[in-house]
Amino acid sequence: MSDSEPDRPTDDHVPDDEFEPVQVFPDAEEMDLRPGADNCYKCSTCDTNCPVAEVDDEFPGPKFQGPEQWRLKRGDDTDIDPSITKCSNCMRCDHACPSEVPLSQMHNTARGEYVEEHLNKRSLEYVRNRILSNYGTMARIGSKVPRLTNFVMGLSVTKWVNDRVLGITSEREFPKFATETFREWWDERGGAAASRERAREARATSGSESESESESENERKSEDKRVAYFHGDYANYNTPEVAKAMVRVFETFGYEVCVPDQRCSGTPMFANGMLDDARRAARFNVDTFRELVDDGYDVICSCTSCSMALRQEYPELFDFEGTETVAANTYDALEYLRIHEDLEAELAGSDVDAPDFAYHTPCHARNQGLDGQTLEVVDAIGGVEAHDVGDSCSGISGTYGWKTEHYETSMAIGEEMFQHMDSADADTGLTECPTCAMQMEHGTGYEIRHPLEVLEAALSTDVSPDQ
Amino acid sequence: MAHDTEVLVLGGGSTGCGIARDLATRGLGVTLLERGNLTHGTTGRMHGLLHSGGRYAVSDQASARECIEENRVLREIAGHCVEETGGLFVQRPEDPDEYFREKLQGCRECDIPATVLSGAEAREIEPYLTNDIERAIQVPDGAVDPFRLCVANAIDAERHGARIETHAEVIDLLREGDDVYGAVVRHESGPGKQAHARPGTTEEITADYVVNATGAWAGQIGAMADLEIAVRPSKGVMTIMNVRQVDTVINRCRPKGDADIIVPHETTAILGTTDDEVSDPDDYPEEQWEVDLLIDTLSELVPILRDARTIRSFWGVRPLYEPPGTGTEDPTDITRDFFLLDHAERDGVDGMTSIVGGKFTTYRLMAEQISDHVCEKLGVRGSCTTAEEPLPGSENLETLLAGMDDFGLRSPIARRSAKRLGSRSQEVLETDEPNPVICACEGVTRAEIRDAISQSGTDLNGVRIRTRASMGNCQGGFCCHAMANELSPEYEEPAVRAALDELFQERWKGERHALWGEQLSQAMLNYALHATTMNRDRDPAARSSALEGRGEDDGETTAAESIDYGAFDAGRGRSAESARERIADGRADAPSRRRDGGADGD
Amino acid sequence: MAIEDDVLVIGGGLAGVTAALSAAEHGDRVRLISYKQSTLRHASGLIDVLGYAPDRGEGESREGDGRSEGPLSDPFDAIPDLPTGHPYERVGLERVREALLFFDAIVGDAYEGGHTPSNALVPTVSGTVKPTARYPASVAPGLASDARSTLLVGFETMPEFDAPLSAAHLRAADVPFPVRGATISFPGELRDDAKRTRYAHILDWDESVDTGTGAGSAPGRAVLAETIRPHLEREARLGLPAVLGEENTGVVRRDLEERLGVDVFEIPMGPPSLPGMRLEDLLYGALEEHGVRVTTGVPVVGCEASDGGRRVDHVLVDRKGQEVPYRADEYVLATGGLVGKGVRSSRDGVTEPIFDCHVPHPEDRYDWFVDDAFGDQPFARFGVAVDRELRPLDAREKPEFENLRAAGGVLGGYDYAAEKSGSGVSLATGYVAGRRAGKEVRR
Known part of the structure; x- marks a missing residue:
């Protein structure tokens, strides 16, 4: 600012409107979401959907944390009620709001501001939250020596230290690291080249019935049938069987799969207000997948929180080049097949020898309109049934239920789901979300599977067994 | 003959309240009369701009100088009513460079701090400004809450012995020969704070001197004593946005024109305004094009306004005045200066002076000058301290905010409440009782509502302007009834019901001008809540009351006239006949009157 | 496809x-x-x-x-x-x-009213009565054409329902039954801005809450009943704001009814509405x-x-x-x-x-x-x-x-x-x- 002459042409350095030198939102923390409060008509539907407000006396609910708190803000205010850290980021309020208030965007941004302005960076809480939200970093190290890590994490002394010092609950068992990560398996299997070959074979097999499938036709389809897999950290380090099922299922339908380098989707970072970490991870992922989308790939996730992050949270919180493009071309795995393949016809006559399932829809799946989808697909598979355990939240919400101070809340929220699982006619759980699966297992002792694993089993009669 | 009061001040707007405070602190006996609640007239119907003087820096430099001086004074004495937002005069490409230069020059001549910013710099301050802003002048404009400011003046006047009567309409002036010596007032609800459903009374109040501070209504008051005061009321529309799109006052830097200012006010932004002369300050058309004009024109400065939610619009009437014979055609050309009309000098009628014209920012200065005049008339010596003494609520404000207690409230609620209550926060908010939020839009808690009720009784509009409760996006749909509930048990059920109905209708009045998009959905939801869920539109109690009013002195209603409860479902396996019988029995076992609730309402 | x-x-x-x-x-x-x-x-x-x-x-x-x-x-x-x-x-x-x-x-x-073509008049949160054709079973005992004496009980922290005022309003509407109101503090450590689902959850799952009498904690429904008991005189029925559980409303009502020996009904509230x-x-x-x-x-x-x-x-x-x-x-x-x-x-x-x-x-x-x-x-x-x-x-x-x-x-x-x-x-x-x-x- 300068006390310049009145007729100094002050904007000479701005050639035109296309080039806008002022970055309106230099950081997500500075985003002004007050206009988002315009949509709120106070009906409190969000509050009635909040699993935390129902059990936690400290949490004022999403309406206050979202549109009301934002509306009360003034430009330079930094007041964010500390209770924002009680929000588990399940995003059920988003799904509920009949008036399209961007609730989770408001919560994420407020939480980011709170952590930035009010949380002591040297506090153990901050350290703990960073550790939890950067699970991938921990996992990368831990999975190098999976057996040792699993041993150490299971030791009671480790749990004691985690609980008392860091505030990571000792009630839960740390997820076991797989002895072979998905990426190790993938590389050993021959990577994208091998996948291309398998997909080509699958297309040739299904195409041979029509006799007319030419080599060039197959090539053309290869252009159409390319997917880039966003597996996320968990499927890589902990449940590679899910990731493998995804690859095999897609190859069965003739898709070439590629598995690019990637970082954590950012979900745990949003939930902990670590927006800087989230921004770095998101930027890397957007850069990687944008190029693939430009080359004709669609992005497929097997974890519904990952697809949620890429589709909704990235565009809400960041504006790197390509964010919208990636968002618009990201799908959940099952969703993608339902849209692009005649899944029901393919599954007709299938017969799977599997136990019946108690199915829980993750909140983040619900948010993407994916509720009901798994039940409909399982319905089309012979020999297996899935029973819906209701629309309650599992309560774990990623890292939330791992914090000592939230453990009880998490379990209280989960109680309804546990009861419904208990009364359902099944002893095995089914869900898309890895942390929901942890909670389901923790609360009931059931083994938990992923829908892709069931689908793989159903299709396997047609699939040549593979490694 | 001793008069009831030394000075009778007519009008409870900023000027009247300022005069009452000034004279009371000088030791005079003062009575103030206001026909509605405080700020009922023009003061309550302005955009809340605390002028830096920048707006007058080209056209009226005397006013500009007064503004910047008073601006500084108010920041000192009324910190809890003022938000130091700063202001920008922004220039669009089509706005004349020449005027921009004159504006800047004028500001400097009038001692108004002014800094030129590039368009980019202006957008750094206000990111929602349009991209094609050329440049801007930054000035110390502010936002002021006229309600709280008037209430603070009135409270201080009362502390110094003044009598403040609201809902007290002057229906005549007492004049004998060439001497005005008082007024006849009709109390809508009996003297003191308002209580609904009490019979009105009239009262003659005599005074040594009368000050007519009724602004746009000054002509009507004058006429009661056969005095002609040619006020030229001019209406202007203001539209309230649901949220603050800007945190700085945004002025359009071009010669006079409609729709050229956005004032951030509390949780909202207020768009202003227009300037149209009207014949009757109580009856003028409020039209769609006026609202549309504000939105369309101001979205040239802040584009997101075009589709943003507005929650209501209101019109204010400026008390413009020009001396006889000036003959200005366009009301925008009429001076904003104020005039002190001593009717002894002007009309040969003693005992009264009228004050007309002027503007809100300089209310204190106007009050000081007329108080000097009154003192001179009454031969009283007393010096003015209103520029130095902080207003109630504003004392020690800095200390309060620095070490602010959260009173067990969520932080933004505590912050907003403390801003409203100023140094009274502790006294009001520190409570052992449960203190739930009553108005969630504005973050107003029960303790604050009850404090306001202790000041304004069943006048829930008075509670509203003290607290902002019901002034947010739902426009009271979700809190009017909860506010009314707080009147109980101090006030009886029929009074509570009347108070609720009055507030609900008042809220509706302004919301009508915002009925599209989100606010229309809100209006439908409010309507559904109050009519469908609460059945307030077909309230059988209102029906019974109406029947009672039809001349049954004993207040008893008969079963035949009220709902025939016996004709309705009494539940499976239950006969509604028993209800009929009970009614026929004259409800022999009506409830005994008990402390925990049985006492009211029959 | x-x-x-x-x-x-x-x-x-x-x-x-x-x-x-x-x-x-x-x-x-x-x-x-x-x-x-x-x-x-x-x-x-x-x-x-x-x-x-x-x-x-x-x-x-x-x-x-x-x-x-x-x-x-x-x-x-x-x-x-x-x-x-x-x-x-x-x-x-x-x-x-x-x-x-x-x-x-x-x-x-779950609903009643089908036994008759007539409308029922249901007491509302504001103390009016409203004609309706079907009503939840939890609302049924509260109908205004039922002449039994009634106590309404509200909670201090729920400002949109003032029970004594609602009772007075009902009397002004000439309802054919004696009605009084009382306000109590809802048991437990609820914050003043607790959501209605929080109240419902405590009752649904009979969460353990502080008795407020120095006697430690006890199941929520029991404590609620004991808090209400001193306010009941000879009333035959008790009206509470509609927060009596979300999943187990029937159980919550029966429990309160057995403890207090009166019929218990709910008064429908505005949004957010548990009956909805x-x-x-x-x-x-x-x-x-x-x-x-x-x-x-x-x-x-x-x-x-x-x-x-x-x-x-x-x-x-x-x-x-x-x-x-x-x-x-x-x-x-x-x-x-x-x-x-x-x-x-x-x-x-x-x-x-x-x-x-x-x-x-x-x-x-x-x-x-x-x-x-x-x-x-x-x-x-x-x-x-x-x-x-x-x-x-x-x-x-x-x-x-x-x-x-x-x-x-x-x-x-x-x-x-x-x-x-x-x-x-x-x-x-x-x-x-x-x-x-x-x-x-x-x-």
Whole structure:
């Protein structure tokens, strides 16, 4: 600012409107979401959907944390009620709001501001939250020596230290690291080249019935049938069987799969207000997948929180080049097949020898309109049934239920789901979300599977067994 | 003959309240009369701009100088009513460079701090400004809450012995020969704070001197004593946005024109305004094009306004005045200066002076000058301290905010409440009782509502302007009834019901001008809540009351006239006949009157 | 490829669910797609059919003669006299009766009122009484035509219900029973801004709470009962705000009744409404039971026509940026009114956003309302006009599409708030639209 002459042409350095030198939102923390409060008509539907407000006396609910708190803000205010850290980021309020208030965007941004302005960076809480939200970093190290890590994490002394010092609950068992990560398996299997070959074979097999499938036709389809897999950290380090099922299922339908380098989707970072970490991870992922989308790939996730992050949270919180493009071309795995393949016809006559399932829809799946989808697909598979355990939240919400101070809340929220699982006619759980699966297992002792694993089993009669 | 009061001040707007405070602190006996609640007239119907003087820096430099001086004074004495937002005069490409230069020059001549910013710099301050802003002048404009400011003046006047009567309409002036010596007032609800459903009374109040501070209504008051005061009321529309799109006052830097200012006010932004002369300050058309004009024109400065939610619009009437014979055609050309009309000098009628014209920012200065005049008339010596003494609520404000207690409230609620209550926060908010939020839009808690009720009784509009409760996006749909509930048990059920109905209708009045998009959905939801869920539109109690009013002195209603409860479902396996019988029995076992609730309402 | 079904119902409120269930009755493959949660959660959970005859002239205020019109004791009596274009007039009296029977079968003993054609008068949160045709079992003991003495109890931290004031208001409404009110502190460590679901949760699961008497903690229902006990005198029934659990309301009520020896009833509240949520749970349970496929959380954003614009070929569903086609033979539009956002407005006018159906409305915005808040509000009647098959009509009064029907709040021509007819219209039109759609599929 300068006390310049009145007729100094002050904007000479701005050639035109296309080039806008002022970055309106230099950081997500500075985003002004007050206009988002315009949509709120106070009906409190969000509050009635909040699993935390129902059990936690400290949490004022999403309406206050979202549109009301934002509306009360003034430009330079930094007041964010500390209770924002009680929000588990399940995003059920988003799904509920009949008036399209961007609730989770408001919560994420407020939480980011709170952590930035009010949380002591040297506090153990901050350290703990960073550790939890950067699970991938921990996992990368831990999975190098999976057996040792699993041993150490299971030791009671480790749990004691985690609980008392860091505030990571000792009630839960740390997820076991797989002895072979998905990426190790993938590389050993021959990577994208091998996948291309398998997909080509699958297309040739299904195409041979029509006799007319030419080599060039197959090539053309290869252009159409390319997917880039966003597996996320968990499927890589902990449940590679899910990731493998995804690859095999897609190859069965003739898709070439590629598995690019990637970082954590950012979900745990949003939930902990670590927006800087989230921004770095998101930027890397957007850069990687944008190029693939430009080359004709669609992005497929097997974890519904990952697809949620890429589709909704990235565009809400960041504006790197390509964010919208990636968002618009990201799908959940099952969703993608339902849209692009005649899944029901393919599954007709299938017969799977599997136990019946108690199915829980993750909140983040619900948010993407994916509720009901798994039940409909399982319905089309012979020999297996899935029973819906209701629309309650599992309560774990990623890292939330791992914090000592939230453990009880998490379990209280989960109680309804546990009861419904208990009364359902099944002893095995089914869900898309890895942390929901942890909670389901923790609360009931059931083994938990992923829908892709069931689908793989159903299709396997047609699939040549593979490694 | 001793008069009831030394000075009778007519009008409870900023000027009247300022005069009452000034004279009371000088030791005079003062009575103030206001026909509605405080700020009922023009003061309550302005955009809340605390002028830096920048707006007058080209056209009226005397006013500009007064503004910047008073601006500084108010920041000192009324910190809890003022938000130091700063202001920008922004220039669009089509706005004349020449005027921009004159504006800047004028500001400097009038001692108004002014800094030129590039368009980019202006957008750094206000990111929602349009991209094609050329440049801007930054000035110390502010936002002021006229309600709280008037209430603070009135409270201080009362502390110094003044009598403040609201809902007290002057229906005549007492004049004998060439001497005005008082007024006849009709109390809508009996003297003191308002209580609904009490019979009105009239009262003659005599005074040594009368000050007519009724602004746009000054002509009507004058006429009661056969005095002609040619006020030229001019209406202007203001539209309230649901949220603050800007945190700085945004002025359009071009010669006079409609729709050229956005004032951030509390949780909202207020768009202003227009300037149209009207014949009757109580009856003028409020039209769609006026609202549309504000939105369309101001979205040239802040584009997101075009589709943003507005929650209501209101019109204010400026008390413009020009001396006889000036003959200005366009009301925008009429001076904003104020005039002190001593009717002894002007009309040969003693005992009264009228004050007309002027503007809100300089209310204190106007009050000081007329108080000097009154003192001179009454031969009283007393010096003015209103520029130095902080207003109630504003004392020690800095200390309060620095070490602010959260009173067990969520932080933004505590912050907003403390801003409203100023140094009274502790006294009001520190409570052992449960203190739930009553108005969630504005973050107003029960303790604050009850404090306001202790000041304004069943006048829930008075509670509203003290607290902002019901002034947010739902426009009271979700809190009017909860506010009314707080009147109980101090006030009886029929009074509570009347108070609720009055507030609900008042809220509706302004919301009508915002009925599209989100606010229309809100209006439908409010309507559904109050009519469908609460059945307030077909309230059988209102029906019974109406029947009672039809001349049954004993207040008893008969079963035949009220709902025939016996004709309705009494539940499976239950006969509604028993209800009929009970009614026929004259409800022999009506409830005994008990402390925990049985006492009211029959 | 598109996701295919026989009937696609758009909208997940009372009308949409009823339409889906009635279409599914004959084995058609039905999908219900709902964007956000419905306005059921805003509503009291009462099933109003017709409480007052809409006999007021346009723009006339209810302050005037209209107010002397009392509530209708028999809602069906007045239906044949309704003006042309009213949704009940479109479907006819018999269908309204059938729809209520249909509803009764869906909800079973969770609701009462089916034993009589008469309306019941239910005490409201503000102390008025409201005519309604079906009411939750939890509301039943509180009816105003039941002459038993009554105690209302409110909670200090729930400012929208003041029990002593409501009781006084009921007395002013000349109810035929003695009624008092008392305010207590809800047991436990609730914060002053606790949500209603928090109260419900404590009671649902009988959470352990502090007794407040220094005796440590005890189950929530027991402590609540002990807190209320000293306020009860000889009353035969006890009214509490409608927060008596979400899942286990019956158990909560019975427990309190046994402890206190009185009938316990709920007073329906404004949003957020637990009775509304319970009804929603019931309805969605019925959808699952009847094999209706449900997709939620994603909006239908547009449609593609076929057959020269005469039929809806498929609709487009926005799944976080991807537009996915959903195809069916028949469609039911049950997206709600201004509140449910099935009808939208701007300064330029009023529209139906998915199919762009014609919504009749005055051109001048200032003709959308009247000055009395409780006057005859034109905006309350905004919605699509339909033929007798409930097909939305265009500006020339021709059906917009052959295979599109509309039901519930998206319909125009009635003011549910003034008439107290919202749920009844949703049931009757949902029932008819679903049934017709199902029939067309089978044809």
